[in-house]
Amino acid sequence: MTLHEGAATGRRLDRMLTINGWLVFAFLYLPILVVIGFSFSGANNVGTWGGFSLRWYERMLGNGPLIHALQNTLWIALFSTIVATVFGTAAALSLDRYRRWVSKGTFDAVLYMPVIIPDVTMAVMLLLWFTQIGLPLGRGTIILAHIAFNISFVAIVVRARLANMDPAMEEAAADLYASRWATFRRVTLPLIMPGVLGGGLLALTLSLDDVVITSFVQGPGSTTLPVHVFGLIRRSVTPEINAVSTLMVTASMILVFASLAIQRRE
Amino acid sequence: MxxxxxxxxxxxxxxxxxxxxxxxxxxxxxxxxxxxxxxxxxxxxxxxxxxxxxxxxxxxxxxxxxxxxxxxxxxxxxxxxxxxxxxxxxxxxxxxxxxxxxxxxxxVNTVFQSYALFPHMNVEDNVSFGLRMQNVDQAEVRRRTGEAIDLVRLSGMEKRRPNALSGGEQQRVALARALVNQxxxxxxxxxxxxxxxxxxxxxxxxxxxxxxxxxxxxxxxxxxxxxxxxxxxxxxxxxxxxxxxxxxxxxxxxxxxxxxxxxxVGDMVFLPGEIAATGAVRLKGGEIVQARTTAAPGTSITLAIRPEMLDLYGERSEAPSGRNAVAGTVTRRIFLGESLYYKIDIGASGVFDVRVENVPSAKRWAVGDAVIVDFHLEAATAFAE
Structure with a gap:
């Protein structure tokens, strides 16, 4: 094979890889684009185009139960994210430092379990646990459940950040007369902040989108938006679903991109 | 205790x-x-x-x-x-x-090997960190920080972040950050x-x-x-x-x-041998040399000599009397600029590394030359093994 032929093969390969890349993107994003497109359709059927209209968005905003579910979702997401971020960060710090109190491998495995086990299993476990200890199902149990799975995600992101931190940073702070607390406030926290914020945003996204676990541990009146939408689809499908989906996709995308941008900082 | x-x-x-x-x-x-x-x-x-x-x-x-x-x-x-x-x-x-x-x-304060400068703070904030942690009053923090930055000649770089500094500059910041605390x-x-x-x-x-x-x-x-x-x-x-x-x-x-x-510490020629008599060492090849030692006769020792303490002569008669002289052959010559490095094979006794300063009066030897390696008895130390 001549050099020229080799180069030609290489170029053909490159082109195929590029095409493959576009195909993957199309596969992933075309359905989303379709939903977004049809959310602006004026037709009464989900899949037909009836000219540009914002009527389904209007309907969505006037839909009482749906707005209530949205409010629930936001409160639950906000609260569970804040708590999970604090605990997840603390867990990451203790994993990084105090390796001796439990063997590191064991603690790692235990902490990462919620990431690995299927949602349904986690949901059943939590439901069983809540009914065993006699907690009434509702917003409270949803929040607890979201905190439970989000701690792991936050811890994973923060640990990645900690692993890249020079251990001499904290030693230098201590050497420069900073107390343990001042060292954390002035040096450690600012340095891991991108990880903390990134983990927090990830937690927020997961909480906003969760269906399986929430639908198991919810109570009357505590439904979140994704669970509510899931219920709607089973009964009747109106183009209003498209509008709601578009809203959710947009919110998630913003959060994911924000999370990535923050983690990439510095 | x-x-x-x-x-x-x-x-x-x-x-x-x-x-x-x-x-x-x-x-x-x-x-x-x-x-x-x-x-x-x-x-x-x-x-x-x-x-x-x-x-x-x-x-x-x-x-x-x-x-x-x-x-x-x-x-x-x-x-x-x-x-x-x-x-x-x-x-x-x-x-x-x-x-x-x-x-x-x-x-005490430490200058760390990795410098450990705080990447989220500029030079000034890095340097003043210790003073701020000790609650020194603001005017004094400013004065002493300025002095420390002057001391390490980094004036004008106060607002730079560590990642915008060269290795040498980072090193100076680390030094100023420690010294500012006196x-x-x-x-x-x-x-x-x-x-x-x-x-x-x-x-x-x-x-x-x-x-x-x-x-x-x-x-x-x-x-x-x-x-x-x-x-x-x-x-x-x-x-x-x-x-x-x-x-x-x-x-x-x-x-x-x-x-x-x-x-x-430094370069050293090591030759194995044993103590022949008080203050005298027998090398593996049988040569007897004088050396500083406290070891008793019969002890196996390693003789240590600095390469720059060795002189080379063509004939035994040229070497000054009252010193050690061992015959050998030049097997290698390395030109180092300010000096020349020779390897002198002395047979069963081992190899001498000799460093001769590159001055006009120094004779240059070629590979294969027969030479006498000459050194003062104070220059050689015998260490018991």
């Missing part, structure tokens, strides 16, 4: 050491800045990083801890700083027992290790000047023997967790306490 410092601090008189040369006039023993007494540091069951170490660093002194990596020198520094605690023994700074005091309660002792952990040769040499002199200017004790950890020789008032050589020898640069270089120090 009593500690007789003079006897535990092994200057040149460690057991098994060669007879001492004319002892240098003793330095005025001033106030002890850092005192380690019987300090041992274990990591886990098996690893002993520092073993029963006694050390006194004097007030205003530039003291280097020199040794290969893993010899315990950095651990020793960390123990003084309070970043590690000794398993056994005590640490005193200007007479005050440190015990389990955390680093932020000790009157510590009683400054600890430096291989601070020049990451710099290139030229910058390192310039910084060596500058560090020495700064130390002179601020007048505090520096404890300097390095594995670079040349750096230690250049900068230090005194050097402590460490090996495998033990302090092997403490002394001035000249003492360490000219009267190494044992084979390890002899080999680690």
């Amino acid at each position: 009593e500690h007789d410092v003079a006897s535990t601090e092994r200057e040149a008189g460690a057991p098994g050491a060669p007879p001492e040369p004319a002892k240098p006039a003793p330095m005025t023993v001033g106030v002890v800045a850092v005192g380690l007494h019987g300090v041992t540091k274990r990591f886990g069951e098996d690893v002993i990083a520092v073993r029963n170490m006694d050390l006194e660093v004097r007030d205003g002194e530039f003291f280097s801890l020199l040794g290969p990596s893993g010899c315990g020198k950095t651990t020793t520094l960390r123990i003084i700083a309070g970043l590690d605690y000794p398993t056994d023994g005590s640490v005193q700074i200007y007479g005050e027992e440190m015990g389990l005091k955390p680093p932020n309660k000790r009157p 510590p009683k002792v400054l600890l430096l952990d291989e601070p020049l290790g990451a710099l290139d040769l030229k910058l390192r040499q310039a910084m060596q002199l500058e560090l020495k000047d700064i130390q002179h200017e601020v007048g505090i004790s520096f404890v300097y950890v390095t594995h670079d023997q040349e750096e230690a020789l250049t900068m230090s008032d005194r050097i402590g050589v460490m090996n495998e967790g033990e302090l092997v020898q403490v002394g001035r640069s000249e003492d360490i270089y000219e009267s190494p306490a044992n084979l390890f120090v002899a080999g680690f």
Whole structure:
């Protein structure tokens, strides 16, 4: 094979890889684009185009139960994210430092379990646990459940950040007369902040989108938006679903991109 | 527990050491800045990083801890700083027992090997960090920070972040950040290790000047023997967790306490042999040479000679009398610029490395020449194995 032929093969390969890349993107994003497109359709059927209209968005905003579910979702997401971020960060710090109190491998495995086990299993476990200890199902149990799975995600992101931190940073702070607390406030926290914020945003996204676990541990009146939408689809499908989906996709995308941008900082 | 410092601090008189040369006039023993007494540091069951170490660093002194990596020198520094605690023994700074005091309660500051500058703070904030943590009032923080930045010649770079600085500049920030607190002792952990040769040499002199200017004790950890020789008032050589020898640069270089120090500090020719009679060594090839030694006749020894202490002559008659002379053949010549390096094969006895200064009067030898290697009997030391 001549050099020229080799180069030609290489170029053909490159082109195929590029095409493959576009195909993957199309596969992933075309359905989303379709939903977004049809959310602006004026037709009464989900899949037909009836000219540009914002009527389904209007309907969505006037839909009482749906707005209530949205409010629930936001409160639950906000609260569970804040708590999970604090605990997840603390867990990451203790994993990084105090390796001796439990063997590191064991603690790692235990902490990462919620990431690995299927949602349904986690949901059943939590439901069983809540009914065993006699907690009434509702917003409270949803929040607890979201905190439970989000701690792991936050811890994973923060640990990645900690692993890249020079251990001499904290030693230098201590050497420069900073107390343990001042060292954390002035040096450690600012340095891991991108990880903390990134983990927090990830937690927020997961909480906003969760269906399986929430639908198991919810109570009357505590439904979140994704669970509510899931219920709607089973009964009747109106183009209003498209509008709601578009809203959710947009919110998630913003959060994911924000999370990535923050983690990439510095 | 009593500690007789003079006897535990092994200057040149460690057991098994060669007879001492004319002892240098003793330095005025001033106030002890850092005192380690019987300090041992274990990591886990098996690893002993520092073993029963006694050390006194004097007030205003530039003291280097020199040794290969893993010899315990950095651990020793960390123990003084309070970043590690000794398993056994005590640490005193200007007479005050440190015990389990955390680093932020000790009157010392450290320049870290990685510099450990805070990346989210600019130069000024890095330098003033220690003062702010001590709640020094703002006007004074500003004044002292400015002075420290001037001292390390970084004026005009106050607002830069560490990642916008060169390695040498980062090193200066680390130095200013420590010195601004006016510590009683400054600890430096291989601070020049990451710099290139030229910058390192310039910084060596500058560090020495700064130390002179601020007048505090520096404890300097390095594995670079040349750096230690250049900068230090005194050097402590460490090996495998033990302090092997403490002394001035000249003492360490000219009267190494044992084979390890002899080999680690500077170049050295080693030849195996045994003691033939008091003060006389028989090399493997049968040649008898005079050497400094305390070993008894019959003992197996290693003879150590500095390459620059050796002279070369063409004939035995040309060599000055009353010195050692061994016949050999030139097998290699390496031109080093300021000197020439020869390898001289002396048969069964081994190989001499000889360094001859490149001056007009020096005769140049070619490979294959028969030569006489000549050296003063004081230049050779026999260490019992």
